[in-house]
Amino acid sequence: xxxxxxxxxxxxxxxxxxxxxxxxxxxxxxxxxxxxxxxxxxxxxxxxxxxxxxxxxxxxxxxxxxxxxxxxxxxxxxxxxxxxxxxxxxxxxxxxxxxxxxxxxxxxxxxxxxxxxxxxxxxxxxxxxxxxxxxxxxxxxxxxxxxxxxxxxxxxxxxxxxxxxxxxxxxxxxxxxxxxxxxxxxxxxxxxxxxxxxxxxxxxxxxxxxxxxxxxxxxxxxxxxxxxxxx
Numbered sequence: 001x002x003x004x005x006x007x008x009x010x011x012x013x014x015x016x017x018x019x020x021x022x023x024x025x026x027x028x029x030x031x032x033x034x035x036x037x038x039x040x041x042x043x044x045x046x047x048x049x050x051x052x053x054x055x056x057x058x059x060x061x062x063x064x065x066x067x068x069x070x071x072x073x074x075x076x077x078x079x080x081x082x083x084x085x086x087x088x089x090x091x092x093x094x095x096x097x098x099x100x101x102x103x104x105x106x107x108x109x110x111x112x113x114x115x116x117x118x119x120x121x122x123x124x125x126x127x128x129x130x131x132x133x134x135x136x137x138x139x140x141x142x143x144x145x146x147x148x149x150x151x152x153x154x155x156x157x158x159x160x161x162x163x164x165x166x167x168x169x170x171x172x173x174x175x176x177x178x179x180x181x182x183x184x185x186x187x188x189x190x191x192x193x194x195x196x197x198x199x200x201x202x203x204x205x206x207x208x209x210x211x212x213x214x215x216x217x218x219x220x221x222x223x224x225x226x227x228x229x230x231x
Contacts, residue, residue: 078197
């Protein structure tokens with residue numbers, strides 16, 4: 001699946017034919033296999049047929065991600081959801097994170113809604129060449145000698161903003177999100193945390209072993225909020 005990091009793309013055009021029962025069962029099986037970044041946080045993932053909201057993408061199916069509201073919840077959902085994104089890409093299906101789409105009124109859940117993801121059979125190219133990625137150079141989003149930073153650089157993010165920074169030292173990767181102007185509101189900070197989880201999923205896929213926690217001696221990065229460290 002880690003090979004998909006260098007091939008995946010956000011698919012925005014879909015065949016509206018619903019997937020068959022076997023394909024949907026494979027999706028459910030992958031949902032059950034996903035690894036959490038923060039195992040102590042309760043979450044749920046549902047498959048639904050419609051969403052509502054601005055800038056919606058028409059697809060036959062959507063994942064609805066929900067989570068209890070506690071520290072680390074959004075990073076956890078980004079980490080889990082990106083495993084699904086890579087799974088879809090590997091399985092010949094398209095997918096796309098949807099920051100503005102919400103569950104339809106008929107899809108109420110016990111846990112608070114976080115974000116959704118479209119998926120289905122693509123009617124546009126599923127993969128791309130590495131040269132087709134539009135991303136900031138590595139020097140703008142990180143520092144230090146660690147090949148895994150390239151995988152983080154290629155991760156998708158809200159509006160392709162890449163509001164993160166990584167410092168690699170002594171085998172650890174210290175992770176930060178940009179400290180945004182308060183006028184941008186809670187929504188943008190939420191998306192930045194989800195984006196961090198997405199990038200951490202890419203780092204995990206490139207790691208022989210993976211652990212994420214707060215480090216007492218993490219360096220300070222001006223203009224950024226420290227999120228945790230990969231060891």
